Amino acid sequence: MCGITGFWNPARTNERELRFTLDQMLDVLDHRGPDERGSKFFLDQGLALGHTRLSIIGLDHGHQPIETRDGDYAVTVNGELYGYKRERTRLACQSLPSDGKSDSAITLPLYLRHGLSFVERLRGEFAIVLYDHREKRLILIRDRFGIKPLYYAVKDDGIVWGSEVKSILKHPSVVPRLCPKAAIHQMMQVMVPGTTAFEGVQAVQPGHMLIVQRVGDRLVTESKRWWDLEFPTSHESGADPQEYVQGVQDRLIDAVATRLEADVPVGCYLSGGIDSCSILGLATTLQQSPVKAFTIAFDSDEYDESNIAKLMADRTGAEQELLRLTEKELYGPAFERATWHAERTFYNTLAVAKWHMSRRVRACNYKAVITGEGSDELFGGYPFFKRDWLGREKGEGGIFAGAILAEEDQLHPAWQDLCGFTPSWIQPWMLTLRAARALLSDELIDLLETYDPIAEVAAAIDPDQVRGRHRLDISQYTWSKTMLEGQILTWGGDRMDMANSMEARPAFLDHHLAEYAVTIPPDIRIRDGIEKWVLREAMVNVLPRELYERKKFAFMAPPAHTDPVKRNAVQEMINHWLTPTRMNELGILNHERVEQFVSQAWRETDGTIARRNDILMNHALQLHMLQGQYVEGMPLPTVD
Template identity: 85%
Template sequence: MCGITGFWNPSRTNERELRFSLDRMLDVLDHRGPDERGSRFFQERGLAMGHTRLSIIGLACGHQPIETDDGDYAVTVNGELYDYKRIRTALACEDYKCDGKSDSAITLPLYLKHDLAMVDHLRGEFAVVLYDDRKERLILIRDRFGVKPLYYAVKDNGIVWGSEVKSILQHPDIEPRLCPKAAVHQMMQVMVPGSTAFEGVDALLPGHMLVVQRNGDSLEVQTKRWWDFEFPESHDENADPEPFVQGVQDRLIDAVAARLEADVSVGCYLSGGIDSCSIIGLATTLQQSPVKAFTIAFDSDEYDESNIAKRMAERTGAEQELLRLTEKELYGPAFERATWHAERTFYNTLAVAKWHMSRRVRACNYKAVITGEGSDELFGGYPFFKRDWLGRDDEGGIFAGAILAEEDLQHSAWQDLCGFTPSWIQPWMLVLKRFEPILSSSLTDLLREYDPVGEVANAIDPAQVRGRHRLDVSQYTWSKTMLEGQILTWGGDRMDMANSMEARPAFLDHHVAEYATTIPPNIRIRNGVEKWVLREAMVNVLPRELYERKKFAFMAPPAHTDPVKRAAVQEMIDHWLTPSRVDSVGFFQHDKLMQFIDDAWKETDGTIARRNDIVMNHVLQLHMLHGQYVEGLPLPAVD
């Protein structure tokens, strides 16, 4: 796990300029790799590659960038590549040399053997930037689900890239400026795939590569998809479920075993859910020594599941580290710091909780944990998946206002694409409506011509949803948007790596994922029970109460649930939403915004109150992002 960054501008070949720019870009990625820093310059080409390292595999032999002996090829890697020992041995048998014994060392010989098809041989969570000087070709690669981030900005005179947007914004050719369209998308929580909060900076899509070819004095840029989360056009609805139960079990055991591979201790995140409990149960069996489990506890019974996590830890003999969080930890300086790391807004302070948890993990001298992200996406775990296939079965409870809409909505673009409007996007359509009365005139004018809900639909490949089962469509569209743009960014990598800690989501191993798409819907969700096939695969691992338990919302308690939290949010509002700053950012009308907040604190309907909390979080963070990245305000210290 590391940070990678760099740039290529054929017209700029001054060595001092190259070094000065790259150093600034690396400085803001220190948190991703505090153990070592490396750089490689192709001065005559105007190309610079940088790397900050968090050493987990090959502690003494993993320096990057990695080069060939002749210096014609160089690569930087962020993430983990599993099966590297087997691949390294196979390459050696064919006389392809790996420079060092780290997992990243397999990338260059794989490229020399397979060219761009090297990606098919990579297993894990990774972002790779490789330069081929013989062909004057630069290749940016992102893993299949987008577990590891990779961003880029293409200018008339070159390209800049980085593991985080903040490194790109340090380049002298890039002006930090919030994008109004992206601001609207952040308000509704759903980004257009491939976009960021900043003008001119894009995210490389999961399962894609960006190929940059020099042609004279210019660079030609082409994007290629090399993998997708693809469902079949039909399923055997009469299939025997038992082979699928065994298939899931076998592949998940293998995925967890692969992610226990490290030259440092590997722990597990443990909530009270089926996913993380399955992971720790398998890790306990696979690992000789007791597993270290890290659990978040909230000061609200309605949102806290740490009691079940505690029982799972006791059942497996795990050593549990329990982190209790209150309003003191979830708001104020930690909220601001989490926003800076996220580089976009988030609807719930779970992101802040994850920031605190990764800090605790490092304080316990752990650098890596295995997590349960991706299980819901593969096995139909979220309530909106079940709603799309089987219809409404309840009023949503604490899901209502946050991830379930209380009314059925339709949108023409989604109707055309899917034949229905997925339930997962409907609550965010309602959140956007809550924003409309407080928007500035410029954003109001923008929304007369720009349809943010339709733009998200337009980013989905129609060939991957048409003719598919409704459950497949719902899972696919969520995975191409919210999995990457929310769960794996501000809910995952960005908060983990903020404190130099690597998360390894075993469910998103592509062997598990590709198999999951073949499981018929009535085996993924059986007799109304979500993730049935996973429950059966883990029946001997999970406690009975968890095996029988419905999906629980892993969210932090919203501010409206507690007057102390409300006061903490109001303190941030008083600081960040001054008339001058609101006017400077230009997204809202200050008077109407203040009236909205006053009314929000008086709201008694729980669904509307949750939605109001979401609005306030996004408003605050848009102004924080402007202050942090455009104005250059310093980050506060966190106790």
């Protein structure tokens, strides 16, 4: 697990200049790889590859960039490639030995053997940048779900890339500037796939590769999809549920066993949900020694599930590390630091909690944990999936309302045309956009006259992958192509984990399990109204009875409106960041409108509206933090 960055500027071939630029870009990725730093230059091309290493596999022999002996091919890899020993042995039998014992060392010989299709042989979570000097071709590759990040900026004089946007912004050709359209999307929470908060900086999309070819003095880019989460156009009727229960069980055991392999200890994140408890239960059986489990506890019974997590820890004999968080940890300096790492806004301070947790993991001398992300996406675990298929339930909402469920049905023509309905997962964010509109500056209100952010998100979805599919499949697919990558795996995953040099391994997103999960009929994924039924049955002997019978719980941090102390902590940040001068300079929000909104928000008694108000305040604060941190160059605060 590492950080990768670099650039290709054909007209710039001065070695001193190239080294100076790359060093600056690597400096801001030190948190991703504090164990070692490496670089490779093709001076005649103006091309530089950089790498910061977090050593987890091949501790003493994993230096990067990796290159062939003739120097014509070089690669940098961020992530984990599972099954590499078997692949390395297979390559050796084909007279294509890999130079090195690390998992990353298989990439170049696989490329030399299979060309661009080599990526289809990789299992794991990864971002790869490979340069073929003979073909004058650069390839940027991202894993199937986008677990590992990879960004790029195409400029007139070349291309710049990095594991995080902050490294790209250190290149002299890239001017840090927040994008007004992206700001609107952040206020409503949903980004357009492939975009970032910054003008001119894009993300390589999950399951895609960006191919950069030199043609004369120009660089020509082409994006190519190599994998997708593809649901069938029809499902087997009257299928035997037990067949699928066994199929899920077998593949999940294999996915967890695969992710326990490392040259350092591997722990588990443990909430009170089915997903992480299943992971811990399987890991405990697979390992000879007790597993270390890391749990977050909040100071609100409505949002805390650490009591369920303790049941699971006790059942498995795991050594549980419990981290209790209050407003002191969730706001102030930690909130600002989490924003810098996220590089975009987040609606809930769960991101800050995850930052604290990864710091605790590292303090316990662990570099890797297995996590439960992806289970809800594969097995229909979120309440909006159930709503899209089965309709509204009586009394539905609770603490979900205003955050992940809309209290009123919303329709949008672009989504109606794409899906035949407007997915429930985007409906609360449509209401958030409506509320945010009243806070925007006049310039952005004018922009909304010609720019429809809801339609732009819909336009980024491949219509061939949703038309003719079951409603549940459509809902799961569209969420996975937007919010899984843009939210759960970024500010809720990689960015907060790697902020403290800690690797997360989401076992449910193993592609062998995922490709099987999409074939499971909807009435087995959700059965008799029970979400993730097939997973529950697969794990019935692993989970405590209390958890097996429990409905989906919202894993979120308590919003500010739930506690006067938290409200005061947010107000302190508002007083510092949302001043007339700062807001006028950024030009995204109108100060008078925001000031009036905040005043009214603290008096709101409707829980649904109060949750939405909290979301808007978080986004407003973070837009101005991003402006200060990345555009104005303000130093980061120290966190005790």
